Amino acid sequence: MNVKSLKKLISLLPDGAKKNMLLRKLEALQAKQSDGLSDEFSLKPTGHIKIEAIDEDGNVVGVLADQPNLVVNGAEEILLRAFSGDPERMLFKNRIPKGGSTGVYHVQLNKIIDVVNGQNVVVHHPNELWKVVNDEDFDIDYSYYPITVYVKEEVSKEPGMKAFSITTTPGPNTAPLTSEVYSTYTNLFIGIGDGKNYAVPLDDSRLTFSSGFTGDATRKETTTLNDEVTFTEKMSHFVVEYMKHNKGGQLEIYVDGVLNQTIETYDSSLADGVEVPAFVEISVDPTKETAVRLKFSGADPSVTNPKIVLTGIRFDAFSKNMNGLISEIPTFVTKFDTPEVYNTTTVAPYTIQLKHYPVIADSVSIEYEGNAMQRVTDMNDVAEGKFFVDEMTGKVYFNRALTGLFVTYEITGEIHEDEIATSLTTVQVEVPVNESLTPDGSNKVFTLSHNNLVAGSVTVKLNDVELSMPADYTVNHSTGTITFTTAPASDSTLVVDYKYKENALKYELQKPIKDSFVRLFDQNKNELTLIEDTAGFDEANFLIDENDVNRKTLIIHPKTLGGNAITRLDVYYKSDAQPGIPTNYKRQVILKPKTENEYPWFELDKGSVQFVAEFKEGIPNYNVTIREMGLFDGPRVDDQVTGYKGYPVKAFSLVRVGETRKEVSTGIRVTWTITLLNENGQPFKGGF
Known part of the structure; x- marks a missing residue:
């Protein structure tokens, strides 16, 4: 920062004692030096973050994190814009x-x-x-x-x-x-995320490969012994993804120059050309930079022409050119990977009810007293240490009463609605039919398979020649009978095309259907069949109303397979309007100071800018593990802040925090401080 920038910074302050004091300090410093204050000097931004748990009244009930944080490019701009304001973003x-x-x-x-x-x-x-x-x-x-x-x-x-x-x-x-x-100042927002790590392209400049490696951003391999991959980052862990195969070698992993472990990528049980993906995850000290070296160190003597195949490297390091979090809390969620505690019912059947469903059965993970329980696919196999999941209802069954079950799971993203049939509207649909009749040479009257015909829909062909009405035949639309003027010959072919009116149930969904992903079940949990149009509309069938441009209407046959009346319906469908459970999450605007006559957010005489935001209970509305936070100069589009015109939002500061659990019933207060340090490492206070 130069003197011009500093003068601009101070000139933008509101008039008052603090502004005058800083101007005098600057003038005094300039007067001290015969050649004037140096026009260029170094200011290093440093950051600190504190996360406190708060109750519904805003009282602090505990400290969840208190640590330094990374400041991205633009920290000085935070000061300038915080002072200057932006009338177009009031x-x-x-x-x-x-x-x-x-x-x-x-x-x-x-x-x-x-x-x-x-x-x-x-x-x-x-x-x-x-x-x-x-x-x-x-x-x-x-x-x-x-x-x-x-x-x-x-x-x-x-x-x-x-x-x-x-x-x-x-x-x-x-x-x-x-x-x-x-x-009227720059409006800043704080966002939180649960990102564990991210994939680093294998051609990323942060990764250095020996010359023997070949490949692209998704795969690198080498046959040259002692070839290496190196990278140095400030991170909490890293993941190495590789392939096991029958030509594999040994991969040594060094952390800060010390051998951490050796990975054997050779698997003699695999056929030629077959590869099986594998990975290793290693935790490191998140407070400092860690140097990692991966080395192709050797191979089993039985392997000729061994090679190492790498398919990915993942870590959680932030860089100064990043403009967002690894995984900010989404607007809709399908994965609940922060364990939640459940207790079963106290009487048989012993069950827990997951809050959200339908469930992806394989995703359900349950831990009891430190031990992972096993999922079985048959209710009859439920025993000690085993459980059964009803995917559609989200109900989980056990063999006895249990407390303190730690559960994580993932849902399909389907919306569930249910309704009793009597609350639905009854409508009529026109069902097309192509029906062949059998003449006997004497019969003039034929009864079709359906009555209640649609007027004007009947076409009769005798030996592929279309007949005329009423010259050749008449139709009773109510009874579904056709009377011919002359009895058709016994060796003739007689075909009738017509439409009949069928009663149906009309179900209005809350959201538009994505593609044709919709499932419908009757009161007996039997799935109904989705058909494309009214042709073949029959018992246990339904269709999406083609006349509804919003794709929210279902037309359902009122009877089950077997002819019983449908009394209840359960619908499961996907919708782009709600691709998961709404989280109630938004970036939170920073709070204004409570003290009168204080400049918002900054204390220039301390060389710092402080931002405070609160995420109340229910934001988000499920348990999350916070691993990262970001300071931004605007909201997300999904936050739907009225009047937001879509201007490019920048991240001013990002921070990795130790895994911090936020319960849905607990709020948090984030205090974010950015301090400018002078060349002596001291907070900048308007001069040296």
């Missing part, structure tokens, strides 16, 4: 009264509402009123443009103060009030 705090109106508040003003040009107006900045309200009385969100509510003056019970209430309904004694101007 952030508003929108409050809507719960129930439509609030109680009475008091404010130390001599007037709240006045009449200007015949209209009631609030004669103060909106923030003057908003700062005295109780946020618990409102539904709150943040947006890039304000909303309007209405202020009504009330009878004051406090001497020297005015009283008011807020309502969503205008009236003769009210005045419009816009949202609180929350921030």
Whole structure:
């Protein structure tokens, strides 16, 4: 940072004692040196993060993490933009009264509402009123443009103060009030993630391969003994992915120059050309850089022309050019890999009910008293240490009552809905039929397989010649009978095409169906058959209504296979509108300081900028393991912040935290501090 940047930084401060003090300090430092203050000097940004568990009232109940963090490129820009502001990204705090109106508040003003040009107006900045309200009385969100509510003056019970209430309904004694101007500075958001690691392309510049290696970004192999791969990163662990085969060799893994282990990639049981993927994961000290070396060290004497095949390297190191987290908490989730504790029912059948389903059965992992339990595929095989999963209902069965079961699982991402048939609308569908009749030479009257025919749908062909109605035949649409003028000859072919009306159940889903992924079950848990159109519409069949452009309507035959009436339906379907369980997660906007007359977020005389955000209980609405956090200058598109215009959002700082468990019932407060250090390693305080 140079003197011009420093002057610009200070000039952007609001006028006041602190700004004047810093200007005097800068002038004094310039005057000290005969040749003036050096125009260029070094400022190194450093970061620190603290994560506290908080209860529903915001009280701290424990410290989850307290550690330094990585500051990405742009830390100085954080200071500049925090001071300068950005009028095109002004952030508003929108409050809507719960129930439509609030109680009475008091404010130390001599007037709240006045009449200007015949209209009631609030004669103060909106923030003057908003700062005295109780946020618990409102539904709150943040947006890039304000909303309007209405202020009504009330009878004051406090001497020297005015009283008011807020309502969503205008009236003769009210005045419009816009949202609180929350921030005219750069609006920063904190996001959290559960990313364990990420795949590093094998042609990435951070990886150095010996010249004997050949391949591309997804696969590297060598037949040259002593060939190596090296990389040095600040990380908590790394993963080496490789292939086992009958030409494999030995791969030594060195960590900071010390042999950690030797991997044997040779497997004599495999046929020529067959490869089996394998991997090894190694934990390292996350507080410092770790040097890793992978070496092709040798092979079994029986192997001719051995080789090493690498298919991937994964680690969790952040770099200064990254612009996001490895895996930020998603808007929708299908994998619940942070263990949750369950207790079975106390009486038989002994079960637990997973919160979300349908379940991918193979994904269910259950640990009891430190031991992994075994999943069986037949309910009759449930025994000590074994369990059975009903994939559709998410119910898990055991042989006895158990407490303290640690469960992780993954769901299919299907939405489940259920309905009783009597609550559905009855409609009629037109079913096309091609039916052959058998003439005997004397019979003129033929009864079709179906009645209630659609008028104008009947076509009759005798020996492939289409007949005319009523000259050649007549139709009783109600009974489904055809009467010919002349009895068709016994050796003739008689074919009738027609449509008949069939009663059906109409089911309106909550979300559009993705592709044709929908499953339907009757009250007996028998799956109904999805057909493409009304041709063949029959018992235990259903179809997606082709006339519904939103693809949310099912047309269902009202009878089960066997002719019984359908009384209940369970539907499982996928939808792009909800590709998993909604997490309720959004990046959280940083909080404004509570102290009056303090600049938002920064203390320049301490050389630091501090950001605080809170993730309340229920955000996200499932247990997560936080491994990373990011400081961003905007929300995600999925956060749906009103007025967000899609400007490019940048990450200013990223941090890996030790695995921090956040329960759905617990909130956390994140305090993020960025300090600029001068060339002596001390916090920059407006000069050296």
